[in-house]
Amino acid sequence: MATLHARGPKPSRLTIGRIGLYAFLILAALFFLLPLYTMLVTSLKTMEEIRQGRIFAVPEIIGFNAWKTAWSGACMGTQCLGVRIGFWNSVKITVPAVAISVFIGAINGYALSFWRPRGSGLLFGLLMAGGLIPYQIFLYPLVRLLANLSLYNSVAGVVLVHVIFGLPLVTLLFRNYFMAIPEELCKAARVDGAGFWRIFLEIMLPMSVPMVVVASIFQFTGIWNDFLIGLVFAGRDNLPMTVQLNNIVNTTMGERAYNVNMAATILTAVVPLAIYFFSGRWFVRGVAAGAVKG
C-alpha cells in the first residue's frame, strides 16, 4: 500500500464502529417513534380494519371521521362533546400558569443573583428542597388550603397550584442564567439611578429572552401534560384535556372505538409536541446558556 503524503484536511473514514453507532441510533429512534406511528395509522383506519388486528399496517382507506368524533363528539360519561372542551380548559389553565410562574421565577432568580438580601441563600435552599419533594405529599394540605381560600374546584386554584410547583425549577433556571451575567451591569445601572424594578424590567428581562423561552417551554409542557393536579383541583367543569382524555378512553358503549381514542390522544399530545418541534433551536440555546457562561 502506498503511503499517502499528508496534506490538507485529514480524510474522514467510515469505520465499523461508526456504522454500528449509527445503526443503533437509527434503531433507537425508530423504536421511540413506533407508538406514535401506531397511533397515527390506527386513528386513520375504520373499525373493520382495526378488527383485523394488523396494528402496524398502513390503512387501506384513509378516513378522518375518528378525528372529527374525537374533537367534537366523543363521549365522556353521558356527555358527548369531544376533547375540545378539555382543550379549551387546558388553554385557560396553562397560559396564565406559564406566564405567572415564568414572570415570578424570573424575579426570584434576579433577586437571588444580583441583590442577595439577607437569608437569600437559605431561601434558595428551601425552594430547591421543596422542588425535590414529591408533590403527591402536598395534595391533601393543598386541598384543605384551597378550600379555605374558596379556590378549590376553580381555574384560579389550579393555576395557583401550578405556579407554586413550577417556581423551584423556573427560579433555578433564571438564577443560574443571571449568575453568569457580570454583577457590574447591575452596579452600573444603580449608579445610573435605576432601582430594583427598573433594572429588572429594562435591563435584565430584555437580556433573558432565551431563558424566558426555555422556561416557558418547560412550564408549558409540564402543565399541559399534568394529570393529577388538574384532576384534584380543577373541579368537574374545568377538567384539563389530559383528564378528559382519560375519561373518554374509559367510557365505553358497546364496541371500544380505538380509532377515536387514538385520535383524541394525538390531539392531546399535539400541542406540546408542536412546541418542542418549533422551538428546539431556542430550547438548546437556552439550556446551554443557563449551563455554561453566556
Next chain:
Amino acid sequence: MQPAVSVKDLKIAYGDHTVIEKLSIDIAPREFLVLLGPSGCGKSTLLNAIAGLQDITDGEMWISGKNVTWDEPKDRGIGMVFQSYALYPRMTVRKNLSFGLRVAGLPKAEIDARIARTASLLHLDTLLDRRPSELSGGQRQRVAIGRALVREVDVFLFDEPLSNLDAKLRNELRVEIKKLHQSLGNTMIYVTHDQVEALTLADRIAVMKDGVIQQFATPSEIYHRPANLFVAGFIGAPAMNFIEGRIVVDTGTPIFESNGLKINLSGYPLLTSFKAGPATLGIRPEHLAPDGAERGWPTIPGTVSVVEPMGADTVIWFDWAGDSLSSRVMGDVTFVPNTRIAPGLDIAKASLFDADGVRL
C-alpha cells in the same frame, strides 16, 4: 481647601473577615488619584464603597462637602466606569448613554445636548445607533466612559477600566483618559494593578496592601523614595534590587556591609537616622551602571547570566553572592553571558530600609 472626596475611618468587614480597617484618605478637587495594589488588597472594595455599591461596617464618606455615607449611588454625584464595560447589551449606544438621564427624568432636549457633547468628546458620533455587541473592545470602553461623563458630576470612578483591552489599545486609551482629565478637570479616582497606568496617570498614588494604604504620594516620590519594602518591590519593572546586610557606624561614617561588600552611606539622602543593625539596601536597575566605577561609585562584581534586550533599553542580569541582580543600560549596549562585570551603584538614588522594612 475642602477635599473633593473624603473617606473617614472606613471599615469594611464580612463577618469576622476584615477587608479594610480604619482607612482614611482625602482627595483634592481636580486631582487624579490612583489606587494601586495587588489583587485582593481592597482597592476595588474601597472604590465600590465610595460609589455606594458596597455596604460599609463603620466610618464616613464625604463627597463635595456632603456626607453621603447613607446615600444611594445615584445621589452621590459620581460616575463610574467598570472593567467589564457593563454596557446594557439590549440598548444602542445612544440609549446606553441616556439611560441614567432618562431615569433622572431630564428633559429630552437636555439629554440630546449632553449626548451630543459627550459623543463628540469621545468620538462616538458615528456609533450612536449601534449595539454594544457591534463595537470593538476599545469602542465599548469609550462608551462606558461616555456613560459616566454624561452624568456631568464632580467625581469619576474607574475600576480597572483598561484591564480587558489588549496592550496597544490600553496605551491609546490611557492617553485619552489623561487628556480627558486635563480638559475636564474633574476629580478622578482610578483603581488599577498596573503600575505603568498608575505612574503615567496619577497626580498622586495610594499604594495599598491588605486593606492598608502603604504610601500616598506623587508618582515620582513613590518611584524614587518608596516608603517601605513593599512599595519598593511592587513598583518598577524589573523590580528593585534588594541586598540584605547590616549598617555599621563604628568610625563615624555609616557603612553598609554585605558579603564582603562595603558601601559608604555618606551620600545617602537620609530621611530619619542611621541605626546600626540589619538593613536592606534597595537599588533600581537603572541606578546600577556597568560604567559606575568610572564615576567613583561603589561596585558590585558579578557574572552576567541573562541579557534581555527590550528595545529602548536592555536589562542585564548578573549573579552576585547567590543573588540575581539587574542593571538597566541603553538599548544599544550588549553584554555576553558568563562574562564578569562590576556595575557601580549610585548611593544618592538608593533606598535603605531597616529591619522592619521602613525607609531610613
